[in-house]
Amino acid sequence: MKNFIKEFTKGIIRENPTFVLVLGLCPTLAVSVSVVNGIGMGIAATFVLLGSSLIVSLVRDFIPDKIRIPCYIVIIATFVTIAELCMKAYSPVLDRALGIYVPLIVVNCIVLGRAEAFACKNNFRSSFCDGLGMGVGFTLALILISAIREFLGSGRILGHTLIKGFEPVFVFGMPSGALLVIGLLLGFFNLLKNRKT
């Protein structure tokens, strides 16, 4: 049990996919305009991570080593298609907001990275915890970035105005603001790490 908790928590802070491993940045930057989009993307990616980690760890003994990457991609793409169709059916507004970035979860390096680095070597229980932890870590990172961007870019968080009379800086809602926020955040986390050692 303790082992599973360790697998789960490592994805949130120590090996956070966004800030420590620096993986899967394309969707992170593109959809983090508002917190709602960030949460939607986070949930979709977590679902894909969980499903693909589980299946890959279950079939890892049957997959020949040479063609393992195409096999993983097919498994991942199946879950992405499920997520895509569910999103289209239950939340068309979110689907339109996320646009082409939903099918692009297939090529998100986090998902393939976890399949290749963890799920193909471990049993399905640890892989499940690992996938869940990575998914939650990714979602939290998305929420952090999108909260900063939404607040600075439009003066609101989740549609609520926080400070009256705050003049929004539109650049933060634009692509260049996303790159600036992630650059400064990465620098900040590096600073914390350097302080510790």
Add this chain to the structure above:
Amino acid sequence: MNLQEFLTIFISAVFIYNVILSRFLGLCSFIAISKETRPALAMSSAVMFVIVMSSAITWFVYRFLLIPFNLTYLRTISFILVIAAFVQFVEMVIRKVSPQLYRAFGIYLPLITVNCAVLGVAVLNIDMFFMNGKAVAGSFYYSVFQGVCVGLGYTLAMLLMSGIRERLELCNIPRSLKDFPLAFIIASILSLSFMGFSGFKF
């Protein structure tokens, strides 16, 4: 199908909606391989070639396989498989035909399969040039042309970035900002300048 349409695609794909600086596709390779100009150029030419070929192939797959058999929901799976198979094939051909070229961009080729720019352009072509499950007139030419333009945009961003980062090698920068953080901040400034193309108003 007219010239104006092609011009619009060119301007919007290269400048206004630059793949990297405004759509964030292929960001991983952009940050990782833009430290020097030569590898950056090799990578961009490899990416451009794969994007152009895969936009043509995925157009055929979508138009002649997925639409007639009513399988459009298999778009993501079929596209990524076709792209992966194509990249593998190109790698094998290059290794046999020209070992020199293979050494030049051989290591980057496998990486291109998971480059979001390739799948992104394929999906974007379908979204833009197919209306209600039917191909727009001339959509094949538009798709391939958009592939070329996106490749050009990728090359442009890559060259700008690697040029800047080569000069920064000699500068004294804070330890915490080294590598990734600084690369993102530079990309942010580049993206800010590209915003001028879209007639952005403050």
